[in-house]
Amino acid sequence: MRYALAGLALLLGALTAGGAARSLTPQDDFSDWPPGASPREIGTRVAENFVARPFERPTGYVIYPEVCAWYGSLTLAGLTGNADLQSRLIAKFDPLLTPEGSKHISPDAHVDFRVFGAVPLEIYMRTKDERYLRIGLGLADQQWATTTPDGITTEARYWIDDMFMISAVQVQAFRATGEARYLDRAATAMVAYLDKLQQPNGLFYHALDSPFYWNRGNGWMAAGATELLRSLPASHPLRPRILSGYQKMMATLLKYQGEDGLWRQLIDHPEAWPETSGTGMFTFAMVTGVKQGWLDRAVYGPAARKAWLGLIKYLDPAGNVGNVCAGTNKGFTVEYYLERPRNVGDLHGQAPLLWSASALLR
Numbered sequence: 001m002r003y004a005l006a007g008l009a010l011l012l013g014a015l016t017a018g019g020a021a022r023s024l025t026p027q028d029d030f031s032d033w034p035p036g037a038s039p040r041e042i043g044t045r046v047a048e049n050f051v052a053r054p055f056e057r058p059t060g061y062v063i064y065p066e067v068c069a070w071y072g073s074l075t076l077a078g079l080t081g082n083a084d085l086q087s088r089l090i091a092k093f094d095p096l097l098t099p100e101g102s103k104h105i106s107p108d109a110h111v112d113f114r115v116f117g118a119v120p121l122e123i124y125m126r127t128k129d130e131r132y133l134r135i136g137l138g139l140a141d142q143q144w145a146t147t148t149p150d151g152i153t154t155e156a157r158y159w160i161d162d163m164f165m166i167s168a169v170q171v172q173a174f175r176a177t178g179e180a181r182y183l184d185r186a187a188t189a190m191v192a193y194l195d196k197l198q199q200p201n202g203l204f205y206h207a208l209d210s211p212f213y214w215n216r217g218n219g220w221m222a223a224g225a226t227e228l229l230r231s232l233p234a235s236h237p238l239r240p241r242i243l244s245g246y247q248k249m250m251a252t253l254l255k256y257q258g259e260d261g262l263w264r265q266l267i268d269h270p271e272a273w274p275e276t277s278g279t280g281m282f283t284f285a286m287v288t289g290v291k292q293g294w295l296d297r298a299v300y301g302p303a304a305r306k307a308w309l310g311l312i313k314y315l316d317p318a319g320n321v322g323n324v325c326a327g328t329n330k331g332f333t334v335e336y337y338l339e340r341p342r343n344v345g346d347l348h349g350q351a352p353l354l355w356s357a358s359a360l361l362r
Helices: 005-015 039-051 064-080 083-091 109-127 131-141 162-177 180-197 215-230 241-255 276-292 297-314 334-338 347-361
Strands: none
Touching: 039 064, 039 083, 039 241, 039 347, 064 083, 064 109, 064 162, 064 347, 083 109, 109 131, 109 162, 131 162, 162 180, 162 215, 180 215, 180 241, 215 241, 215 276, 215 347, 241 276, 276 297, 276 347, 297 347
């Protein structure tokens, strides 16, 4: 393992105490944490890790893993009432408000860049500063500047990753404005992706020409559907279709969860290595589903708890999670996925852990 042994030693006794041998009521699944395993403590460590990092900007732009971790950190700070952390996370945006700094916000018509809008929209909802609203809505609206005959953005690639990138910015635009058109956009796109990519077993191919159940790809779908369902009214005509697709996926994920609480790099390959970014997204989706009443607490509560306790074993003392699949294009062989690098501290993995901690705290 590439995560620090010190982190494992710190949590080993606690995790053993919190494992399946304990007799918990359904209400205890998300509250009775062993020492060192509470979502408040873990989430704060990971958020502090993020806020201290300089922007990566490998292409000159702030990239989507940073956006996802930033959004998760802001959510965690709000739920824990950590005003100091929230202030530092908002101040992290200050350079991007300048004419020179704004050049690091990509204008490209691509879902991986449009999702940036989720962060300024979150900051707007906390500060009511119109500068953030303009940036966020600009990106959400530009995403729908041109549409396909079936009414979804022409930026759609039918890669399963898109279902978080599109949903996140459009749902955040709805949360900031209350305008239903943003939810309609996200819901229409979600149904189109469900129809094209969800398989009879409930899982999703990475893309139309990449028939593999990649862990994080499925995680993006699970997280995107969860974010959308959190805000989609019960009366929305597309909600039953989206909820059904989400529940079908969750039921299949139960069957593939490892004894260690994690899901594998290729979900249906038990010989594959345990991967943390997708596991974090599934944890977020299951915890939220239980709390919202979309999933049976008695069935999914213990599974989500096992996933959380398994996931945080990969966290080192500095707040870096290990066994994170490196950034991954669609692949065409099993070997391609199984041989992907396993990173430590990669924001693809930091972000879902923050989302899971936030879901547990809601």
